[in-house]
Amino acid sequence: MKAYRAQLLRFDAQGQALYESDGLLVTGPGSDGVRRVIDAGAYRAVAARHPGVPVTHWQGRLIAPGFIDMHVHYPQTDIIGSPADGLLPWLTNYTFPAEMRFADPAYAAEIAHVFFEELLRNGVTTALTFATAHPASVDAFFHEAQKRGLRMMGGKVLQDRHSPDGLRDETEQSLADTEALIRRWHGKDRLGYAITPRFAPTSSEAQLRGAGELAARYGDTWIHSHVAENRDEVRWVRELFPQSRSYLSVYEDFGLLRARAVYAHCIHLDADDRALMHASASAAAVSPTSNLFLGSGFFDFGAAQAAGMLHGLASDVGGGTSFSPFRTMLAAYFIGREGQSKPGLSLAPSELWWLHTGGAARALGLQGCTGTLATGTEADFVVLNPDAIPLLARKARRAQNLQELLFALIVLGDDRVVERVVTA
Incomplete structure (x- = not known):
């Protein structure tokens, strides 16, 4: 298994955004060889459930579904x-x-x-x-x-x-x-x-x-x-x-x-x-x-x-x-x-x-398969860096809530923000 620590954006089945300012995403191989989400949520709670799993720290970054x-x-x-x-x-x-x-x-x-x-x-x-x-x-x-x-x-x-x-x-x-x-x-x-x-x-x-x-x-x-x-x-x-x-x-x-x-x-x-x-x-x-x-x-x-x-x-x-x-x-x-x-x-x-x-x-008929980072879904995700663009960095630091942060990324972001792409 592998774990990644950063800000974390997920979605529930109804489309409600789930956000952790300090989150942890844990992934592991499924029986079909495709890497899947094993656990996700607040860092302190998720880390306690998976002792010994190596953690990659991405400070200041946002993990989101691909x-x-x-x-x-x-x-x-x-x-x-x-x-x-x-x-x-x-x-x-x-x-x-x-x-x-x-x-x-x-x-x-x-x-x-x-x-x-x-x-x-x-x-x-x-x-x-x-x-x-x-x-x-x-x-x-x-x-x-x-x-x-x-x-x-x-x-x-x-x-x-x-x-x-x-x-x-x-x-x-x-x-x-x-x-x-x-x-x-x-x-x-x-x-x-x-x-x-x-x-x-x-x-x-x-x-x-x-x-x-x-x-x-x-x-x-x-x-x-x-x-x-x-x-x-x-x-x-x-x-x-x-x-x-x-x-x-x-x-x-x-x-x-x-x-x-x-x-x-x-x-x-x-x-x-x-x-x-x-x-x-x-x-x-x-x-x-x-x-x-x-x-x-x-x-x-x-x-x-x-x-x-x-x-x-x-x-x-x-x-x-x-x-x-x-x-x-x-x-x-x-x-x-x-x-x-x-x-x-x-x-x-x-x-x-x-x-x-x-x-x-x-x-697309792929609910429960990909797109949300819910437990059991395929672990396709992106690591976004708001600091990649100076004006976006200023705006993101001043965001008062998740909606302001996401809108700053939508308005000011481009491919420079996509720091990593991880596929299952």
């Missing part, structure tokens, strides 16, 4: 910060040309390496990730994640229409490739497969139907796509699927709404859509920096909360403008003040943090 990114595109690492007039022009001018290169396994491996370096540099220990339409891109992603011992989910993009040559796949082959990749990677070490239609407009009815059949056959896989990000996109879906009640209902019609189904954005939903998300246990991956960058709109946190709709935070790189959870949480705070059904909504700093850790884990 961040979870609910929606990110690893093939778009190199196009972050590319200017565009909106979602559809951005896809045409930057995204599709970049993704065509992932037919080359060597190039896919190169970008996968850079991607994971960026995730870990920013304290992200788990992510649900798009690959491209090429099976080689999925293999590169999982090889790199497995080498690093990380908990990661991802999958081959399904797009058999309205896509350029070099990305458009053939319907039957795309489904056969998906099933082969599920069998190759799902459940290996800490890896999970995500059945990944790009979004409804780029999949034929036959491909969506096949994806739903795979989702039923492999019930513990993830489903990962986009919905209701942009008004032009919503209009396009209405034209393509006139028989469906809404954009979200398209996925329901093909058996693609269930637990572990994660849909990025979910901006332009109505009350019936949110009720459907709740009833199906599907989750929204809220991508605030991407939504601001592309001018897509504002996720309605108040309406989502009222509907009991699962949701958590995501970077959505490369539409998102930063891998940093601090930037994502700050953008979510801004969005939480705009376009809301509940006027004057203000997301508390600990709530923002929860949505990027334990809340994201719950939305």
Whole structure:
């Protein structure tokens, strides 16, 4: 066993923050070889329960759960910060040309390496990730994640229409490739497969139907796509699927709404859509920096909360403008003040943090597994140094309570604050 002494932030199953100004985290190997939290809490009480366990002291540091990114595109690492007039022009001018290169396994491996370096540099220990339409891109992603011992989910993009040559796949082959990749990677070490239609407009009815059949056959896989990000996109879906009640209902019609189904954005939903998300246990991956960058709109946190709709935070790189959870949480705070059904909504700093850790884990169907540092969970955590940035150091020293400390980190923090990342 190993023990670490520092300030300690954890969460209970309801999302309440648990904080110790002098805490101790004790970890040890589980029966599956994954390191888990054995005990955590106030230093004096926890240390007394584990005499003889060596303690690493991190004075002035904060131990917190590793961040979870609910929606990110690893093939778009190199196009972050590319200017565009909106979602559809951005896809045409930057995204599709970049993704065509992932037919080359060597190039896919190169970008996968850079991607994971960026995730870990920013304290992200788990992510649900798009690959491209090429099976080689999925293999590169999982090889790199497995080498690093990380908990990661991802999958081959399904797009058999309205896509350029070099990305458009053939319907039957795309489904056969998906099933082969599920069998190759799902459940290996800490890896999970995500059945990944790009979004409804780029999949034929036959491909969506096949994806739903795979989702039923492999019930513990993830489903990962986009919905209701942009008004032009919503209009396009209405034209393509006139028989469906809404954009979200398209996925329901093909058996693609269930637990572990994660849909990025979910901006332009109505009350019936949110009720459907709740009833199906599907989750929204809220991508605030991407939504601001592309001018897509504002996720309605108040309406989502009222509907009991699962949701958590995501970077959505490369539409998102930063891998940093601090930037994502700050953008979510801004969005939480705009376009809301509940006027004057203000997301508390600990709530923002929860949505990027334990809340994201719950939305992904990983509750009790990671994201909280509760006893028995996997020991993925970050060690944060508020002294890494002079202005943040001044602000943190003057914090009167946990909310002020967390908000100072959210507003002023960046990758320099992430001093260590420890994975299970």
